[in-house]
Amino acid sequence: MPRLLLLNGPNLNLLGTREPDVYGSATLADVEDLARTTAEAVGLELRTVQSNSEGALVDAVQAAREDCDGLVVNAGAYTHTSIALRDALAAVALPFVEVHVSNVHARETFRHHSYLAPLASAVIVGAGVQGYAFAVQRLATMLAEQSAS
Numbered sequence: 001m002p003r004l005l006l007l008n009g010p011n012l013n014l015l016g017t018r019e020p021d022v023y024g025s026a027t028l029a030d031v032e033d034l035a036r037t038t039a040e041a042v043g044l045e046l047r048t049v050q051s052n053s054e055g056a057l058v059d060a061v062q063a064a065r066e067d068c069d070g071l072v073v074n075a076g077a078y079t080h081t082s083i084a085l086r087d088a089l090a091a092v093a094l095p096f097v098e099v100h101v102s103n104v105h106a107r108e109t110f111r112h113h114s115y116l117a118p119l120a121s122a123v124i125v126g127a128g129v130q131g132y133a134f135a136v137q138r139l140a141t142m143l144a145e146q147s148a149s
């Protein structure tokens, strides 16, 4: 069964209590449950990693090359700063969908640039935590198309 890695970066462990007016009330556990339920409904397995450290996220991306077919990535603030994470995603060359809970384009200008977006298959912003479900569904479609071709 194809497998996805759901990667959440810094401060996303605080979802549910962190700036609820911006990020809503769903917790990281809620997000992981939603993504897993969505994945299982379309015949995919889901592995989850959350870390506040950039190096651990790079390690998780590298490890995904061994056992995953695609990634859902919310790198939090590292989205806007991390060339290392971008290089890791380029190195493993797995399809990934970038997700942001909030509409980063309606926020501070430093959130408008993503080092990851040019490599992403799709970018979903501002859909709340439902964006994670959309990302899983998009990857399921892409993987099905890939295996049919």
Ligand SMILES: O=C1C[C@@](O)(C(=O)O)C[C@@H](O)[C@@H]1O
Residues within 6 Å of the ligand: 010, 011, 012, 074, 075, 076, 077, 078, 079, 099, 100, 101, 102, 103, 104, 111
């Ligand atoms: O930590 C986060 C969360 C975020 O990735 C989002 O999901 O909206 C947006 C980022 O700018 C921010 O640093």
